[in-house]
Amino acid sequence: MFFGExxxxxxxxxxxxxxxxxxxxFTERSGVVNIGLEGMMIVGSFWGALxxxxxxxxxxxxxxxxxxxxxxxxxxxxxxxxxVDQVVSGVAINILAYGSTRFLSLAIFNMATTSPHVSGLxxxxxxxxxxxxFLKPLVTxxxxxxxLALVLVPISSFVINRTVFGLRxxxxxxxPLAADTLxxxxxxxxxxxxxxxxxxxxxxxxYLALEHTGMYVEGMTQGQGFIALAxxxxxxxxxxxxxxxxxxxxxxxxxxxxxxxxxxxxxxxVKMIPYVLTLLVLTGVVKKSTGPAASGVxxxxxxx
Amino acid sequence: MNGRKIxxxxxxxxxxxAVLAGCSGNKGQQQQNQQGQQPSGEEKLKVGLxxxxxxxxxxxxxxxxxxxxxxxxxxxxxxxxxxxxxPSAGGQDREQLLRLLAENGFDLIxxxxxxxxxxxxxxxxxxxxxxxxxxxxAIDGLDENSNVACLLFKEHEGSFLVGAAAAMKSKTGKIGxxxxxxxxxxxxxxxxxxxxxxxxxxxxxxYSDYIGTTGDAFxxxxxxxxxxxxxxxxxxxxxxxxxxxxxxxVIEAAAAEKKFAIGVDSDQSLSATEEQRxxxxxxxxxxxxxxxxxxxKSMVEGNFKGGYKVFGLAEDGVGYAENDYNKELIxxxxxxxxxxxxxxxxxxxxxxxxxxxxNEFLKSNFK
Numbered sequence: 298m299f300f301g302e303x304x305x306x307x308x309x310x311x312x313x314x315x316x317x318x319x320x321x322x323f324t325e326r327s328g329v330v331n332i333g334l335e336g337m338m339i340v341g342s343f344w345g346a347l348x349x350x351x352x353x354x355x356x357x358x359x360x361x362x363x364x365x366x367x368x369x370x371x372x373x374x375x376x377x378x379x380x381v382d383q384v385v386s387g388v389a390i391n392i393l394a395y396g397s398t399r400f401l402s403l404a405i406f407n408m409a410t411t412s413p414h415v416s417g418l419x420x421x422x423x424x425x426x427x428x429x430x431f432l433k434p435l436v437t438x439x440x441x442x443x444x445l446a447l448v449l450v451p452i453s454s455f456v457i458n459r460t461v462f463g464l465r466x467x468x469x470x471x472x473p474l475a476a477d478t479l480x481x482x483x484x485x486x487x488x489x490x491x492x493x494x495x496x497x498x499x500x501x502x503x504y505l506a507l508e509h510t511g512m513y514v515e516g517m518t519q520g521q522g523f524i525a526l527a528x529x530x531x532x533x534x535x536x537x538x539x540x541x542x543x544x545x546x547x548x549x550x551x552x553x554x555x556x557x558x559x560x561x562x563x564x565x566x567v568k569m570i571p572y573v574l575t576l577l578v579l580t581g582v583v584k585k586s587t588g589p590a591a592s593g594v595x596x597x598x599x600x601x
Numbered sequence: 602m603n604g605r606k607i608x609x610x611x612x613x614x615x616x617x618x619a620v621l622a623g624c625s626g627n628k629g630q631q632q633q634n635q636q637g638q639q640p641s642g643e644e645k646l647k648v649g650l651x652x653x654x655x656x657x658x659x660x661x662x663x664x665x666x667x668x669x670x671x672x673x674x675x676x677x678x679x680x681x682x683x684x685x686x687x688p689s690a691g692g693q694d695r696e697q698l699l700r701l702l703a704e705n706g707f708d709l710i711x712x713x714x715x716x717x718x719x720x721x722x723x724x725x726x727x728x729x730x731x732x733x734x735x736x737x738x739a740i741d742g743l744d745e746n747s748n749v750a751c752l753l754f755k756e757h758e759g760s761f762l763v764g765a766a767a768a769m770k771s772k773t774g775k776i777g778x779x780x781x782x783x784x785x786x787x788x789x790x791x792x793x794x795x796x797x798x799x800x801x802x803x804x805x806x807x808y809s810d811y812i813g814t815t816g817d818a819f820x821x822x823x824x825x826x827x828x829x830x831x832x833x834x835x836x837x838x839x840x841x842x843x844x845x846x847x848x849x850x851v852i853e854a855a856a857a858e859k860k861f862a863i864g865v866d867s868d869q870s871l872s873a874t875e876e877q878r879x880x881x882x883x884x885x886x887x888x889x890x891x892x893x894x895x896x897x898k899s900m901v902e903g904n905f906k907g908g909y910k911v912f913g914l915a916e917d918g919v920g921y922a923e924n925d926y927n928k929e930l931i932x933x934x935x936x937x938x939x940x941x942x943x944x945x946x947x948x949x950x951x952x953x954x955x956x957x958x959x960n961e962f963l964k965s966n967f968k
Contacts, residue, residue: 306831309827505823509826509850511853511874512853514849516817516821554827
């Protein structure tokens with residue numbers, strides 16, 4: 298029972314990181330670094346709550362994805378069309394997200410830092426499996442978004458590795474000049490990669506607000522957009538690797554919740570578990586990770 | 602090409618400027634008194650208040666301060682005028698806002714939250730004729746004649762009561778506590794709660810967790826929920842939180858598990874949803890509004906005193922919440938709670954404020 302609970306908790310903590318990290322894979326594979334994922338999660342959490350408050354959870358999720366996509370569009374215009382430094386634009390996105398949500402929260406809810414309570418999607422009990430005692434915590438009262446996130450892993454993997462779109466996306470991230478000479482629209486592919494990351498980050502933010510907490514709270518993303526970037530590197534820019542990396546982050550968080558008792562281990566050490574575990578795995582287990590060759594470099598026609 | 606680059610940079614700058622204007626711009630809403638516009642011969646007292654980060658609408662701390670200000674503005678409409686300011690998102694302009702109010706001839710200025718401690722200490726020395734009130738923070742070396750009053754609360758006394766309530770309502774003999782930022786202030790809530798629970802049931806088992814070690818721990822409902830869920834799964838059936846906005850997650854967890862949560866600072870039954878209300882046993886009230894109101898009142902009556910003012914059970918500064926939603930729920934334990942309350946006020950129960958005192962409390966009460 299304890300182990301089942303631990304896994305269920307890990308999964309709940311892993312899903313926001315997983316969704317955002319999948320987005321990060323798409324944008325980086327197209328050669329655009331996106332530091333603004335955190336900001337896109339923030340707008341996702343706010344607009345998700347806003348949409349759900351007025352028109353229900355489905356609308357909330359859609360609105361969150363649209364809001365994330367809008368922020369990603371700004372990032373794409375900045376970095377792809379105008380070739381602004383990608384890190385600078387990403388930082389600007391984060392500030393814009395923070396300021397705009399607070400401003401709108403005050404204007405719409407008349408509260409600076411929280412929304413009213415909202416309800417999420419109906420929870421799912423997976424039949425058959427919920428009969429097994431060991432798995433019970435994992436398969437009862439599951440948020441549909443968790444299942445969606447897990448399903449998105451093989452789908453993303455397939456899209457990136459086995460479709461024409463994926464091949465073009467990767468080629469643009471590795472060598473845009475070569476891709477361009479072969480007739481691939483580099484700019485379009487980069488836009489697609491960035492927008493996909495915005496949609497997924499928005500969904501991830503909405504998961505936090507709607508599915509997990511039932512309320513938008515300013516700063517509830519707690520830097521998970523940046524952890525997602527780490528998970529992406531950790532997962533070697535591959536959706537399947539990202540899944541394991543996110544689960545590891547989620548697991549270590551969930552574990553740290555459970556070691557507090559007794560007072561044998563000093564409190565600060567318990568809070569270090571996720572980071573220590575990450576370091577250990579990074580240094581010991583992961584083999585060399587290499588990103589797309591042209592990631593972070595703005596592409597300009599006619600320049601070598 | 603260079604032109605486009607400049608255009609792009611300009612675009613980013615404009616966006617950022619818009620954001621900054623949005624968050625720190627003209628937040629200094631004014632609230633002048635409409636009633637009693639005729640000056641009654643003498644000049645009105647000017648009362649200013651600067652909120653902490655989070656500002657009005659946080660459903661707990663700041664809102665409570667605002668309620669006190671509003672009540673005073675109504676009750677003393679012909680004697681005072683009030684105004685409030687909200688600092689920027691990061692709170693960097695706290696000190697400037699205090700100074701601004703002082704320069705504009707305000708007579709009494711509130712700083713809401715312990716983060717103002719340093720700033721009030723500084724500004725109060727620059728403006729010896731202006732009175733300042735600091736909520737939740739203590740400045741050393743004040744006396745009656747100082748121009749600063751520190752308004753402090755005995756959170757441990759209120760927590761003792763809700764701890765007793767939790768222990769009496771628990772069927773499993775296990776209860777929980779979720780704190781926000783690990784700090785002496787929040788530990789006061791924790792030990793008060795534990796002592797109260799042990800007082801009514803020496804055998805009770807108490808799980809205690811903190812969300813983090815920084816201020817961010819007060820706005821992390823995701824972790825708040827996970828910690829509470831973990832305590833519920835281990836068998837706790839009442840969980841008390843002292844974690845600001847993170848407590849939203851604790852209440853959500855209680856509703857999901859159909860167990861009890863105890864709110865903090867303000868009466869959280871009132872701000873919860875219809876589905877959550879049956880699962881909020883009560884809330885530990887911290888009457889910041891009372892502190893603000895009483896301070897303004899003393900100013901109006903001309904007997905403002907500097908130094909330290911502590912609001913405990915005796916002053917109605919802390920307590921437990923009773924409302925339409927939990928009335929029946931706590932009806933059976935209310936007499937006992939009132940009895941404990943009396944004992945604390947009379948000094949028959951000495952509520953511990955830290956871990957050392959807590960251990961002594963256990964030793965002296967149960968041999």
